[in-house]
Amino acid sequence: MVLPWSAYAPQTPPLTDVDTPAWSEYISRMDRESIIVRCPQCGAKNRIPANRWGDNKAVCGRCKSPLPPSGLFPDRPVSISDDTFAGEVLGFEGPVLVEFFSPRCGHCQRLAPVLDELASVYAGRVKFATLNIDQGHMIASQQGVDGTPTLFFYKRGRLVDRVVGAVPRPELVRHLDSLTS
Ligand SMILES: [Zn+2]
Secondary structure, three states: OOOOHHHOOOOOOOHHHOOOHHHHHHHHHHOOOEEEEEOOOOOOEEEEEHHHOOOOOOEOOOOOOEOOHHHOOEOOOEEEOOOOHHHHHHOOOOOEEEEEEOOOOHHHHHHHHHHHHHHHHOOOOOEEEEEEOOOOOHHHHHHOOOOOOEEEEEEOOEEEEEEEOOOOHHHHHHHHHHHHO
């Protein structure tokens, strides 16, 4: 079974599966080595390797426009940590949704595909980030998170809205629309 990448614990598949079409699809959509950045000029989607994120030199493969720094708005959630939170969220100019989650939390697992889908819908407008609090909860504590899933919405580094629990998609859309309005 192939899990969506933000099911949080993608297993490394057996090597024999690597060349199957299904696994190629999995790689291109779900590995954490690269992100898709939509060109602000022409709308083309560009794949940026992880080691190029934020080097400010990437250009669009189609129109050669510079792509936004830091993979501005990837079209799926990016994994962040206590160490990268400040740069990815507080130092980010645009709106950011941060999901504080635990891989052991059933509500988080149910919410994951919804966030994946919404990250694609809001690509270019909202950055989606996920922080696994089992791997570090310093930031979660600092931000006042006391359960999972908790969604915090930031704008120019300021916490402006919050949602606790696996709320239905329409409610998330309402919060996202208000974040971007
Ligand atoms: Zn372009």
